[in-house]
Amino acid sequence: MNSEREIIIAPNRRWAYIPWRELWEYRDLLKVMVQRDFTTKYKQTVLGRMWFALAPLMTTIVFTIFLGKIAKIPTDGLPPLLFYFCNNVVWGYFSNCLVATSSTFVSHVDLFGKVYFPRLIVPLSKAVARLVAFIPQALLFAAFWIYYNFFTPVGERLTISPAVMTLPLLVVLMAAWGVGVGLWISVFTAKYRDIVFIMGFLTQLWMFATPGIVYPLSMVPQRWRWVVGVNPMSAIAEAFRYALLGAGTVEWRALIFAGVGAVFVLLSGVLLFNRTERSFIDTV
Amino acid sequence: MISVQGLSKRYRLGQIGAATLRETVEHWLAGRRRAPHPTAHAASAPGRNEIWALRDVSFEVQQGEVLGIIGRNGAGKSTLLKILSRITEPTAGRAILRGRVASLLEVGTGFHPDLTGRENMYLNGAILGMKKAEIDRKFDEIVEFAEIGRFIDTPVKRYSSGMYVRLAFAVAAHLEPEIMLVDEVLAVGDLAFQRKCIGKMETVAKGGRTVLFVSHNMAAIKGLCSRAILLEGGRLVHDGTAAETVAAYVASVQKLTAEQPLATRTDREGGEILRFTGVVFRDAKSRAPLNILVSGQDVVADVTYDCRSAVPLNNVVVAIALNAADGAFLSACRSDAIGKEFRLAPGTGCLRCRIPRFPFSQGRFSYNLIAYQQGVILDWIKEAGFVDVAAGDFYGTGKIPAPASQCVFIDFDWEML
Numbered sequence: 001m002n003s004e005r006e007i008i009i010a011p012n013r014r015w016a017y018i019p020w021r022e023l024w025e026y027r028d029l030l031k032v033m034v035q036r037d038f039t040t041k042y043k044q045t046v047l048g049r050m051w052f053a054l055a056p057l058m059t060t061i062v063f064t065i066f067l068g069k070i071a072k073i074p075t076d077g078l079p080p081l082l083f084y085f086c087n088n089v090v091w092g093y094f095s096n097c098l099v100a101t102s103s104t105f106v107s108h109v110d111l112f113g114k115v116y117f118p119r120l121i122v123p124l125s126k127a128v129a130r131l132v133a134f135i136p137q138a139l140l141f142a143a144f145w146i147y148y149n150f151f152t153p154v155g156e157r158l159t160i161s162p163a164v165m166t167l168p169l170l171v172v173l174m175a176a177w178g179v180g181v182g183l184w185i186s187v188f189t190a191k192y193r194d195i196v197f198i199m200g201f202l203t204q205l206w207m208f209a210t211p212g213i214v215y216p217l218s219m220v221p222q223r224w225r226w227v228v229g230v231n232p233m234s235a236i237a238e239a240f241r242y243a244l245l246g247a248g249t250v251e252w253r254a255l256i257f258a259g260v261g262a263v264f265v266l267l268s269g270v271l272l273f274n275r276t277e278r279s280f281i282d283t284v
Numbered sequence: 285m286i287s288v289q290g291l292s293k294r295y296r297l298g299q300i301g302a303a304t305l306r307e308t309v310e311h312w313l314a315g316r317r318r319a320p321h322p323t324a325h326a327a328s329a330p331g332r333n334e335i336w337a338l339r340d341v342s343f344e345v346q347q348g349e350v351l352g353i354i355g356r357n358g359a360g361k362s363t364l365l366k367i368l369s370r371i372t373e374p375t376a377g378r379a380i381l382r383g384r385v386a387s388l389l390e391v392g393t394g395f396h397p398d399l400t401g402r403e404n405m406y407l408n409g410a411i412l413g414m415k416k417a418e419i420d421r422k423f424d425e426i427v428e429f430a431e432i433g434r435f436i437d438t439p440v441k442r443y444s445s446g447m448y449v450r451l452a453f454a455v456a457a458h459l460e461p462e463i464m465l466v467d468e469v470l471a472v473g474d475l476a477f478q479r480k481c482i483g484k485m486e487t488v489a490k491g492g493r494t495v496l497f498v499s500h501n502m503a504a505i506k507g508l509c510s511r512a513i514l515l516e517g518g519r520l521v522h523d524g525t526a527a528e529t530v531a532a533y534v535a536s537v538q539k540l541t542a543e544q545p546l547a548t549r550t551d552r553e554g555g556e557i558l559r560f561t562g563v564v565f566r567d568a569k570s571r572a573p574l575n576i577l578v579s580g581q582d583v584v585a586d587v588t589y590d591c592r593s594a595v596p597l598n599n600v601v602v603a604i605a606l607n608a609a610d611g612a613f614l615s616a617c618r619s620d621a622i623g624k625e626f627r628l629a630p631g632t633g634c635l636r637c638r639i640p641r642f643p644f645s646q647g648r649f650s651y652n653l654i655a656y657q658q659g660v661i662l663d664w665i666k667e668a669g670f671v672d673v674a675a676g677d678f679y680g681t682g683k684i685p686a687p688a689s690q691c692v693f694i695d696f697d698w699e700m701l
Contacts (some may be wrong), residue, residue, distance in 0.1 A: 007385060009370060010378040029410035036407055040398045114393045116370040117410055281372050282295060 015274035016045040022118040029117060033125035038132050053136035056088040067214065076216040076247040079148050082141075086244055087213045089137045090237045093130055094174045095203045100126040101182025102199050104273075105280050106189035112281060119277045120270065123182060127175045133252070134171075163243035170240050176262035177232055183269030190280040212237035225251065232258035286345040286368070287563045290377035293338040293363050293518075330564055337363040338375065339518040345511075347462075350495040352505040354533050357551075359515040361498045365389060365465050368496070383462025383494070386413055390467075392452035397441035399453055404440050422458045430454035431477075445602060448505070448671060450477055457484045467498045472604055482507070501532050502610035534609055538650070538670055546653075547590065549665060557593040557626065558600070558626035558662040560653050563669055564588075568638060572701065577642050579676035579685075579693065585637040588655065589628070589660060589663075597628040603650040604637055606644065607667075608690040614644070615692055643693040645685070646675040 023030075042051045060081060062217030067073045068080030070142040075083035101123040105112070108122055189195045211217040220228055228234050235254035338360045340589060345351045353361050366372050368379055369387035383400075394411040395404050405426060409419040427436055430450040440448060466485075489495055489508055499505055505512055505526055512529035514522035514536075522532040547561040565574045568582035577583055585604055590598060605616035617637050619625065626635065649671050654664040675684045678693045685693065 005383065007370070007381045008378060009374065009381070011374050011376060026410070028414075028415075028416045031416070032407050032410045036396055036403070039403070040396055043398045111394055111411070114390045115387060117413070117544060118409060151680060159481060167535065278373050 013278060015278065016271055017117045017274070018270055019120065021125075023120060026117055026121055029147075030121050030125050030128070033121065033127045034132065036131035037125060047134060052133040053140040056085065056137060057140060059088050059092075060085040062216070073215050074219060076218055076241075076249075078241075078245055078247050079152070079197070082144055082148055082245060083216075083241070084106055084143055085144060086241050087237055089134070089141065090174065090240050091207055091210075091213050091233070092137075093134065093171070094178045094233060094236075095207070096133075097127045097129045097175055097178025098182045098185075099180050099199050099203060100130070102185035103189055103196045104182075104186045104192065105276070106196055112277075119250045120273065123179050127179050131171070131175070153180075163239075165243075167240065167243055170236055170243070173232075173258055173262050175257070176238075176266045180262065180265030180267075180269040183273045184265070187272050187276045188278055191283060206231075206233070210234050210237065212241070212248075217251070225254075229254035229257060232261055285347045285382045286496070287380045288344070288368075288377070288624050289342050289379070291338055291341045291364070291367060291374050291379055292336060292337050293360075293367060293372070293405070294334055294374040296373040297333040297335060301479060313538055324533070328440060338367070338515075338516050341515070341518075341520045342377075343513055343520060343523055345494055345496065346573070347494055348492045349511060350489045350497060350509045352509035352529070353496060353498045353515065354500070354502070354505060354512055355515035356537065358517075360518040361515055362389070362467055363495065363518075364515070365498060367468050368466055373501040376564075380605075381463055381615075384413070385457040385463045385465065386456075387465040388412075388456045388467065389465070391449050391456060395448070395452065396438055398439055400439055401436040401443070405436075405451065410454065411456035412456060412459055414459060414462070416459075424457050426454045429457065429480070453477075453481060457488070458498060462493060464493055464495045465496060468500065481539055500611070502533075504611055530610060534611075537667055538648070541701070546665065548669060549668075551636070552663060552665040554655075554661045555665075557591070558597065558655055559590045559592065560655070560665060560668065561590050561632070562588045563604075563651070563653065565671055568640070576672045576674050577644075578674050579642060579645060580678035580680070581642050581676060582638075582640045582641050584669055585639065586634050587637065588632065588634045589655070590632050591628045593629050593630055595630075596630065597662070599625045600628050600655055600657050600662065601625055602635055602637075602655045603653070605654070607650045607652065609650070611650070611667075614690075641678065642673070643678065644673050645687045645691050645693065646673055647690040648672050651688065 038049075042048050043050060047054065061154070063084040064080045068075060072112075104119070104122050108119075114121060185195065185199065207213050210233045211220050211228050212232050217225070217228065217234060217238050229251060232254070235251050235258045238248040239250050239255055240248070242250050317385060341360070341364065343351075355361050362374075364650065365387065366389070367374050368381065369385070369389065371387075371389075392408065394408055394523050396407065397406065405423070406416065406419055409644050410416070427433070430447075430453070432447060432454075433449055435443065435447065440451075443451070485495075485497075485504075485508055495508075497505070497509060509526040511524065512526040513520055515534050516536065521536075522529050524532075545561075546563065547559060564586045565577060566572060566584050566586060567574055571584075574583065587602065587604065601618065601620040603618035603620075604614050606614050608614055617639065650667045651671065652664070652666045653668045655662045656664075675686065677684055679685065
């Protein structure tokens, strides 16, 4: 089987394709890279993998105190801790995918310059690795949820609806947007390093501009909701929260747009990535 | 099997494109207005800031052949391998490879310092294209080859550099592709391991794999390769048996050496405060310059230099090393081996190396020159020049020894006990 394969190397190879077969052949590499990402991130730290859950927790506590208690921003009737924790987990996954993917070329220039493998594996492995990080976060969230549900009066309003079934789909949408936009940006970071530096900052800005993360969409007046709809993360975050906690504004049109947009962004991102990976090693 | 047709690769020198977004916009606007580019200057003219690393290279490699690729530094060998490894695209031409390809351009690609040897094996193996099942199967073999033993579960950052390269090479050596592209990775590890690596390469070669092997080690090339190609300035200048091609390489290097006076040679390390300017071999007694030396002749080598330092240089150690025609090192005359260091005054001067009974056999030898001061290299030129040696009566017995290959004569005696 192997010896029948013929590799043709020529200039300007076509970029309008997704290397399905190669990605499948290198699936072991994907697994190993995910493992590596997960294992090495918090190695030699006292708290180790708990850090995956602690990071969003710390942001949540800050938000709860400053936004919930001091600024008294409404939280859709939910206890602020749960509200912010859910939102932070959602945003955390999306922004991690985005930032990690956007610097693919720059941060892997040594690896890419020495050996060939389908380079899409790298952003894919980041997205999958961050997914694994969900688990400690989910556990912590579950702990909080149990407390609020059974030990506080607010608990009656916390409902887990059958909409919880859509959670995997929402996660996939987030990954698609994160990786898709990341791929678009990676094309630029391959050439202009300064964009890597502003990614963290831009992502923060985007977070504040997304109703649904720092403040609920219900705060935005009805006439402006369509503007917000352009931001796919808003719809996704609200839907996620609704499914998990029973309080969120589900905007169907925005969700559909987010879904369709995800396909488009991801596909176009992959094609652009293909086009760039051909020659970036000479110019990065 | 590999077929390369007219492969070419052009690189652009200097700052590639614009360094920042702002410059790109400026360039684009200037282009629209048809105004001269804001950062244009004479060097931007085409041809001035581009270089053809490969130019129209064509060759074929049959199944099971081991092809050596040799050439001076910058000839395009690594570029050729990079293109065939699909790391970079060619500018023109094409190549067809049939079979699974594995490239070994560097050992330890992807090794992560925090992961253990075992984890890195799987990572490195997967990066090189091995499936997990394959690595499982060969696990013990690889560990044994690397001589890592009980360190396999320690993080790699704790390994000595020798262990690191041994493990890296061991993983790569157990790849089983149909085509292997190897770039000078044999020069790792200590001597014992190097021998092991070459042995492994021989096994791979005999196993019917097609191998492309880039190296500066002419002995390895002649030993492992049936055929070799010589690249010079990006072009293929010779394609033939390994022995023929190595000879062509040696001839071209010697031609270069002969054409350029020592003082202006740029392929040296150092040469700023101290610069060798010439070497003349003379007969020790008559001081007459020699074109050809004779084995056993008392000779001196007068090494002229130019000391450009403002102050005299103290404790300078100088050495002349002799190599066989294929570059293999034979012997060196280091002044610190006999306890001599020199004080060089500013300006030109000459150091004389006396070699009684020149102990080298017939043939052409190249020599290196080096001077250093307390471990810091002042000037170092490899293949600084060459000497021709005629067969002579080294042992004073009236018989002229005729060894099969270039060698060093040593004093000895035989007797019956």
